[in-house]
Amino acid sequence: MRDRVSQVPGYPDEKQFQGFIRRRRRRGAMWRTLFLIATSVGIVVLSALLLNILDDSFGYVAVKNEIEPAALLATYAPKRLPMERGGADYQILRELSRDVQVQILRDHLSQGLIRRLESEQPLDQRSQEELGDLIIERVVEPHFLASWSLFDSVFHRARIKAEVAEMDGASLRFYSWLNPKFVVSPQSSHPEFAGIRTAILGSLWVVAITILFSLPVGVAAAIYLEEYGQKGRLNDLIETNINNLAGVPSIIYGLLGLAIFVRALQPLTGGSLFGIGDATTNNGRTIISAGLTLGLLILPIIIINAREAIRAVPQGIRQASYGLGATRWQTVWHHVLPNAMPGILTGSILAISRAFGETAPLVVIGASAFIIRDPDGPFSKFTTMTIQIYQWTARPQAEFRHLAAAGIIVLLALLLGLNATAIWLRNRYQRSY
């Protein structure tokens, strides 16, 4: 065959033909490598993102104590031998008997401060652990003079040691910025004691309000669109609308929340209508405003996911229910919803993790930058984990950057947990018909 074709003038002969094929194969292999490189670049960059966070969460710090724990121990508990390593000395302070701990506090703190602490909670009634922490915070008073990333701590140890040796009275400690204390301590302007507790509680409160508002409303809207609404202009309008809302930048929702929930509904969201709240929260910049704003933000996502879950319920189930004389609502409530629930929950959990990660709208409606007291209801001022991370990142001192990294790990762990729950739900309750 080919022999005859190749005799046609202008048609490539066998040698040229093989050349073409080789060239095409070569080009194919070249691009294939390029695609592989692109994928690797993507993976490398995204791992850099995660590694960078770990890098900033651990590392050496140069600590300078006002009073060395060893000196305290020598005076008050001479029988206990101080440990060689810095960190263990702190632990011994927490393990001293309470009488000794109170004695240390009374000897080193001013009368006024003691009185203030007593009025918060009498010293005798505090636990060993609390008294120990108090001694470390008020008497030992460690300051971080400098801090290093994990990478530097591992690869430039000699240089760091030389630097710290020149600092007056400083000792080098390997410090994990992510630690149990960090999770349970409130915000503080001293990076040595700052924690993320208030922010975690704030996030939980805000997202609780968000769920209470957007889950029922979102599922109801999905039921209306799938089961009740007739095909028509109104339904098309609602549908286009929801798709458009899903593409609106989150900061625009912040502006909406600022104008409606914070400003126009101030008596309601500030709590003064119910006689709750005080002058600082009556401005409407409260948890409930934040929760409702985020609720509006994730509503389109919940509706879109819930609709898909409802649509996946086979028509036969509805027809069987109608055939037995059930009304439309009975059909929805007893048959459609239970079958669609896993899908609805999976989608909702993903929407909720979006709410946990939002920052911009909360800044716009006025999250507080610095709160020490735990939020105690929907009408209190709030801060969230993301706001806290943003504030710490924006500070110039390196210590706050490490705190931000530790905060990010807490946030990501929470989101990972939520996502894992979503996947588990999907696998556990997935049905096939």
Added chain:
Amino acid sequence: MQSDLSQPIQAMNVPVAQHQEVIDLRRRRRAGESLIHGFLFLSGVLSVFTTVGIVLVLLSQALAFFRRPEVSLFDFLTKTTWQPAIGEFGIFPLVNATLLTSFIAVIVALPLGLMIAIYLSEYASAPARRIIKPVLEMLAGVPTVVYGFFALTFVTAILRALLGSDRVEIFNVGSAGLVIGILILPLVASMSEDALHAVPGALREAAFGLGATRLETTLRIVLPAALSGISAAFIVAISRAVGETMIVAIAAGAGPRNFKSWADAVTGFKFLNPFTAAETMTGHMVRISGGDLSYDSIDYDSIFAIGLTLFVMTLALNIASRWAVRRFREEY
């Protein structure tokens, strides 16, 4: 037997009228059901109210902004400085920074994302795809404040180390743009991969049967068939980049990059310089509203005017995305 037979006979003797009283098959009105129907309907139209609310709030506050004596719509659109302190409100510096960061992001993310999508859909083995795809989707859910942290502490440091810290400022548009690109990369890759994967296998087999290489099949057959989904992915990604807030608020700078005049902006392509600081629309809104903003200040009104501009830009992109899906759709 007979007693058994007598039963139905007796039943037939029951008067017809009595039957009608017992079984009424007409539909009853149920107050509860109408109430529920009402609630469901209200929930459905709430989304319409949200849109109306957004448009009304933005328009009314923006109107209040332009009614102020020190502001004019003409200056807003044509002036090249944004300095609220001295009453100069030209949107150009903010829009310019937004477009610049988005442009850098798009240059990074679209080609890279599409190549990743092609690799995953056409070249990668099934197990590799099963692992990489969920990881991509998970990364798309990482909060943007985390990416902001990454931009400031890592990318900026690398840029400054590579190009010299005298050339690259601590806050710069380039690092913010690059990281927005990384942020939208999983989105582009995942959505494009969905589109490529949805192209029927028969098309590929036909191309292979005609002797096409894998590359030729991908570029000439699969890619055109998936164009609708890919273009939608691109536009959604651009819209995300334009509206992205926290990355630019953290890494791009805390003040608008003003120009004396249009000539000044164009000289030496100063408006395109990626190594200096510049505040985007979203970044400016976050910084201004960060403090306790008083409701009758000009700053309060101005963020709504900026918000309106941003809303119009993203709305146009959303509509374009819908149009692209329809325009390039191929039915199989």
